[in-house]
Amino acid sequence: MDGATPSWRLDSVRVFKDAGLTALIAFGLLLPLVGFQTVTDVRNVLILQTRFPLLLALTAAVGIGRLAYSLSISPWLERRATRPVAAAPPTRFDWWAIAGRWFIPFAIGFVVVYPMIILAMNGRSGAVTWIDNFGIQILIYVMLGWGLNIVVGLAGLLDLGYVAFYAVGAYSYALLAKTFGFSFWILLPLAGCLSSFWGLLLGFPVLRLRGDYLAIVTLAFGEIIRMVLINWVALTNGYAGISGIPRPTFFGVPFNADDDGFAATFGLEFFPIYRTVFLYYLILALALLTAFVTVRLRRLPVGRAWEALREDEIACRSLGINTTNTKLTAFAIGAMFAGFAGSFFAARQGFISPESFTFLESATILAIVVLGGMGSQIGVAIAAIAMIGGTEILRKLDFLKDIFGPDFDPTQYRMLLFGLGMVVMMIWRPRGLITRRTPSVFLKERKSIAPDLVKEGLVKEGSG
């Protein structure tokens, strides 16, 4: 024990030094970011204000947080790392198996009854925001995540311009519906076809690229599409966007207060909520279609070829697989689902502009796929709920204004929280929430495959 005391003291010195250094770095970073603030005063003159108490509070919080981490969490982590692997897995595995079996039916059941629950809780006028902002908004991103999952998760082709196909779908619907007056149900497949055509068009020049290089070219493609939408004013109306896009009808019955509207036809009192609920079930059906097709495709030769392509392209070619076609189908099918989602988006909003299709959208969708675990549909859905639902929840946190003052806007901290979430994920689950791969076929028993064996498209291959 004699030797232990000084070493502990030495350790505590180190810990305090570490915390002090962290606080210093935080101070340095936050001084320009938080310490100074520009405000326009009554005479419309820009003046510099200082916020030193807040700066000091934040710096202290960082320092104390670091101290707490070094004193409590990191020893616990070390103990956890050195602890021998217990014989617990069998029971834990059973629990996971049961949870896994019931999770999907339960989740689908929940999303189907979700509007009813909300209606029962909030009434017909209060439910719109909950169904629209949480239900529809999240489901659009779930669908986009599942679509991108085909390209990135299964085929291993890193696509940073996925939002371009979403934009093509949205503008296809908007322009064709406004110009020719086609109905939503005709334009939905048409928008999907046009998007997958653009997917093929992007696919051709990038066939030889992989990893980082592919990412750069797809990023550029996304920007090209956005630039065209901005600058081709004659067709797209530029920045001003397209408004007055026809809304989808209930198989020909419009959702309005007219005599031939939905409410009147079915003998109901008019409420805007009917349209919202209809749109909710529409996007739910589209998202489930995406999931169903993806599950089917994984068990078809083309899906296995995508995964084989992600694992080893040269081996694929040695087995007679046409890798060109295989990559193009991945691009085209992924783009098709983005096109469906895009035309739904245009129909739901009634107004679209290039602002909705910025790189940030691509990044959000890719973040959903990566956080969820590439290739895992459940993981992607959970990540979409966390990221998009999280943003929406920030809008609802009005009580924070009572604490931080009326100027406080929690949504301003969205990116900060995303960043924090990303850092935490990279430490705890660097390969996403659900990382184990489920084999597409089995002889005796379906064993899930450990993530370290499965290749990721994001990693540039060192050999070959």
Add this chain to the structure above:
Amino acid sequence: MAAGGDTLLRVEHLTMRFGGLIAIDDLSFEAHKGEITALIGPNGAGKTTVFNCITGFYKPHTGRIGLCHSEPALWSELDALTGSGRRSIKKPGGALFQLERMPDFLVADEARVARTFQNIRLFPGMTALENLLVAQHNRLMLASGYTLLGIFGIPSYRAAERAAIDKARDWLDRIGLLARADDPAGDLPYGDQRRLEIARAMCTDPVLLCLDEPAAGLNPRESADLNKLLLSIRSECAISILLIEHDMSVVMEISDRVVVLDYGVKIADGTPAQIRSDTKVIAAYLGVADQDVAKVEAEVGL
């Protein structure tokens, strides 16, 4: 089975350069139906380059590589095929291919030349069974109506998939990996991965199987098992094997014919017994006494 089987593969005047380095220099040899042909030579002799040319991964600078399916009479049309600029002649009885004109995946798919790699290239994150199903991709693709019909789960696709699984199961049984069918390929021991890669190549129904150092890294018992496997493949599946190997216990025991390369040049071609006593081969592998260097160099042509 002595020499004299029909010619399956004919490599003529093959030359491949990488910048200033001539990896293969005017190489010609033949492989016969139902035979095991070994390609040996010291490190850097250009063996793997020959494989890459045959399987379409490299395009040779000069020379042609002919491959004939089941109708030896078609060989007489090889010059006509070369002149026509086409890739292949297909007749009801057989087909003739010019492999150097075909992209790699068509060499595997149409000309039915399968290969394995020196550094194993399995799909590590997929199970052993999935690896063997990916090898049957083109047949299953056709059965699934190029995916369109397969999405709706038509019965004919399900039957085709069952047949593919049965075939994979047979091969897993043959290489002794049936118990590990549902384990990821990356988890298998090294020797098992080698055998699985051979089984995967066999699942493409090849007429010619090209094995790049299948015995590398195997212990003597595993090498002996590999010999048995290769001999059984040759006799039961009636296919030809082209083999690159450094392990002489494998080469001398199972090959019907050995081609020796040194610095991209063929220095010997014959039965294992002939090769064993060939002075040029011995010189290439073991070197020669100082006073003989000039004589041997003149003989080898350096």
